[in-house]
Amino acid sequence: MDQHSLAAGEPEQLTISTHGLQGILATVPYLLGFHPQQSLVTVLFEGPRVLVTLRLDISRLVDDPEGVEQFVREQLERTEATAVLLVAYTEVPDPIVGERLEGLSIAIEADGLVRDTAPDVMDAVHVAAGRYRSVTCRDTTCCPPEGFDYEAVLSDPAAAQAVVGGLPALADREDLRAAILPGSDDPGEEYDDTLLAMLLWLRGRPPLEVAMEMDARLRQVEAGGRVPQPRDLAILTALATDPHARDVATLRIHRLSAPLWADVWAAAARNTDDLAAVAPLCLVGVAAWARGDGALVCLCLEEAERRCPEHGLVRLLDGVVELGLHPDEWHRMRRESLDDFGPLGPASQLGQEDEEEQSVG
Template sequence: MTTHEPDFRFTQPGTLIAALPAVLGFVPEQSLVLVSLERGEMGAVMRVDLPKVLDGDLSHLAELASASGADTVVAVIVDAEGAACPMCNQDYRDLCDDLTSALSAHGMDLYAGHVVDRVEAGGRWHCVDGCGAFGAVEDPMASPLAAAAVLDGRRLYRRRADLQAVIEVVDEKRSAAMVPVISERSDARGVDWRADPDGCGRRDVEAAMALSARVCDGEEPNDIELAGLACALTDVNVRDTLYALAVGAEAARAEALWALLARTVPEPWRIEALVLLAFSAYARGDGPLAGLSLEAALRSDPQHRMACMLDTALQSGMRPEQIRELAGTGYRLAKRLGVRLPPRRAYGRRAV
């Protein structure tokens, strides 16, 4: 996962570590977190499971770091047990040595390596190389980035598993039972589409917006309604029009609907909901949710065109304002279909 926070200036390790939950969207545990520095400011941030990198190849991680355009990286090793184990420091030093070699192949330097037991107020960090530096982690909830995340409507999760719950299928039996329902709705929609393609698309988009308003009000759509939306998303004109909702005044409503759909319908229909959710999250600057949604979508369909494009953009650190430009296609399609979309929302200066 790659995110950007160029407005945050690096000062001390305790401050930097405290900022990680707001950037990642959750509190990292058993993790290696790489923070690239761009002229002293926090740039791209990447996290991987610590067990995967202790004995693994770091070349891909270094390649992702280099895509950010920065030339300096800080490594933060989060390990509750290892931080209190003097013998583990050699493993950390070996890891940082390997990381230094991998980064140097891309013209980058490892500025510092820190080990921390827990990313919360009172957590303790120390340097990897035995320099003797150590200190306490500041309160993550008091971080300026945490405040910015809350103002942007982002939720900070206690664990990565809590973030995953946003998109995981809740009821496998219900999901499987929806397959014949979706097939039936698809057949009925096919008849309508052949009679009037634009009219069918217009009704689908309007139905999706109405359904998102009901979901936002706390209503639970029935399986027939969700099945109808799922098969409507297989229509490229409907799907591409709905991408525009991500930059509209009612973007939160649409995002809630995509998350509900992702948790409810079976594959392959679930994939389109995941990608719509990813685009919406990315557009508002929520890199963690966007990355997780794309990961799930690409696991099911590695060749999905939009998912691949968004994943490449996210991994390379493309800014949300650049991604929002893709919504213009949706507004043009809506005009052709005769659909009135919510007006575009105004964005402040905010980057992932």
């Protein structure tokens, strides 16, 4: 399951103006990060604001419609969404998909008969063979049986706004995976030598010193505003294996900085493999969560979980995906941690305790 959130109307978040169903459909690939294929996409709204976008393989809708219905209902109740858009994507028109999609729409609409807070179904749309059509509207004056040309969706102004706003839409999910795939780049011997030397340097270092080293390195990256050279990436990767330094890197991520840190840690992941790649993958995942890129969160989780399922950040990302947490939740958690510990995280408190013990002694 892929989930993605885009909140509109807040100072640090992207606002996209859409007009009608075509405009909303135009934003879906940018909400997901790629153009969906063989997928069921569910977009949850709170008024005009997108709360979360969920993607499931279309086979789940065909093979387990009751399970999909239960899952969507749980997400609607948890987010308290006021409206939902259902979109099925298949290569060719599929009557079974159309029937399952219509049944899901009817089931959700039926909730409105028993509770006032049930969300409205904006539409249920089947996209196939270059056309899109509503499976619920029977008015041929507005919804002809043959549907509409999907090329109009791809060229809608809302898509251009998403591109200008920095939201990617790759060809498919595997293209997105390639951007973070561990070991897919060859940084050379200097990277490996620097990584090993830095790992040796970390042995026995006090938490505050390690946290301060990571803080200094991250400040250098922020000053440059771009992905650093492989040697510097190796240093960051080694530091990220330490939980105290990793806290510092995690707290560095907010809405405005998330694109930079997603690029930096993705480069680190591509240059590294095995267990050393887990922390960079998870930090990409946190950055993706912070900017609402749920598809990338899911991919980072898949790759990191395969290598170290018990890692703390892996468990965090697993919760994000399982609960479909909105980026606002990360920013709340981050603010609370900064208020409690500052930018160096819990290591600053450990360092303070060490200083107090020394002064007493």
